[in-house]
Amino acid sequence: MQAIRWDESMSTGVDSLDSQHKQLIAWLNDLLEAMSLGRGRAEIDSLLNQLGGYAALHFDNEEACFEKYKCPYAAQNIEAHKHFVATFQALRDEFDRDGTSSHLVVRVESELMRWLGGHIKRTDTHLKPCVRPD
Numbered sequence: 457m458q459a460i461r462w463d464e465s466m467s468t469g470v471d472s473l474d475s476q477h478k479q480l481i482a483w484l485n486d487l488l489e490a491m492s493l494g495r496g497r498a499e500i501d502s503l504l505n506q507l508g509g510y511a512a513l514h515f516d517n518e519e520a521c522f523e524k525y526k527c528p529y530a531a532q533n534i535e536a537h538k539h540f541v542a543t544f545q546a547l548r549d550e551f552d553r554d555g556t557s558s559h560l561v562v563r564v565e566s567e568l569m570r571w572l573g574g575h576i577k578r579t580d581t582h583l584k585p586c587v588r589p590d
């Protein structure tokens with residue numbers, strides 16, 4: 457299991473979004489660790505609820521920033537978020553059905569955690585040159 461860490465290469469130029477990314481990364485790391493350690497269903501369930509709810513709020517905030525600063529990657533970012541939400545729901549369904557499995561741990565690591573790190577670096581950072589002082 458490989459945890460990821462926020463670093464300056466993930467900076468979006470908007471402090472509130474960077475803080476939200478740090479929180480999402482921290483909770484994804486917590487989720488992956490809890491699953492890897494075989495924690496109970498209730499604990500994983502509450503981590504999933506926490507992460508899913510926060511991700512939805514964060515995506516709304518971030519999409520509003522892309523719109524506000526007229527970032528040309530706005531549509532691409534929205535599509536990527538839809539992809540994450542659909543993947544998250546599929547993994548959530550798999551957990552609800554089968555509980556934690558090694559298959560699920562691998563998917564959470566590759567399709568949520570590594571995906572998020574890549575998405576922040578390759579898409580969210582396009583916001584930075586668009587940000588203008590209020």
Ligand SMILES: [Fe+2]
Binds near residue numbers: 533536537575
């Ligand atoms: Fe994004």
